Amino acid sequence: MNKAEFLNELSFCLQHMNDSEKNKFIIYYDEMISDYVENGMTEEEAVDKIGSPKKIAEELLDDSGSVKISLPSTGIKGLNVLLTVLGFPLWGSLLLAFILMVFSLYIIIWCAPFATGALSIGFFTTSIIGIAGSPFVMIKSVSIGIMQLGIGIASVGISLLLGFATIDLSKKLIILTKNLNAKLAALFKKKVVIG
Incomplete structure (x- = not known):
């Protein structure tokens, strides 16, 4: 697989990602392949070294879909459950309003x-x-x-x-x-x- 085929397949596999992020990754891998070619590899060898576009796309989509959240905790699991239940009138009404x-x-x-x-x-x-x-x-x-x-x-x-x-x-x-x-x-x- 040459560079153009690799980038086309990667672009296709990343179609569910927003365009600005997708273009950022396409440019990144385009430059990476170009760097390998400048160091004496063929396009096919560079693409083989990078790996499968499908696998790369899966990893990128997994990483882009994660959000880091730190939940406040009292340190006592039972108390956390109790506070969640007692807080239901607030978060439950907000959820109902959204629905x-x-x-x-x-x-x-x-x-x-x-x-x-x-x-x-x-x-x-x-x-x-x-x-x-x-x-x-x-x-x-x-x-x-x-x-x-x-x-x-x-x-x-x-x-x-x-x-x-x-x-x-x-x-x-x-x-x-x-x-x-x-x-x-x-x-x-x-x-x-x-x-």
């Missing part, structure tokens, strides 16, 4: 396609009633019956437009929701090193 805030964000995000979908169904219902009822209205007044028929046909068009808007909004919001879920999950996936 409810995230839930309300999802509700707000999904209100738009729900509204366009409801309007689409409403206009479609109006179109069926308008078109089906127009012959009966034409018996009494032809001009009003034709107007009702026209409104019914226009309602079909509006219903279709709103239906397509609902589908398009839903597709975009599914992607947005997946990204938001990934970011929220990343908050809880970090390794915690207690020291």
Whole structure:
């Protein structure tokens, strides 16, 4: 494997890392290989000496996902548990507030396609009633019956437009929701090193 192949594979394996950190590591390994080549090695020998890009990426991702936290401790395990339980009203209410805030964000995000979908169904219902009822209205007044028929046909068009808007909004919001879920999950996936 030459330098370009190594760096491409490493970049691919680090795709879950943010771009600035990933670029920092790519530049680092690019310079390391270049240094080995300047000292008389071939690119393949330098890459072999460094190791597998997959293994390097795993180590880098493991290291970048860890957070060092020092927890206060009384030195007595039972007292620590007791303090955690007694502190539940504070940290429990904060956790509940966070969960409810995230839930309300999802509700707000999904209100738009729900509204366009409801309007689409409403206009479609109006179109069926308008078109089906127009012959009966034409018996009494032809001009009003034709107007009702026209409104019914226009309602079909509006219903279709709103239906397509609902589908398009839903597709975009599914992607947005997946990204938001990934970011929220990343908050809880970090390794915690207690020291």
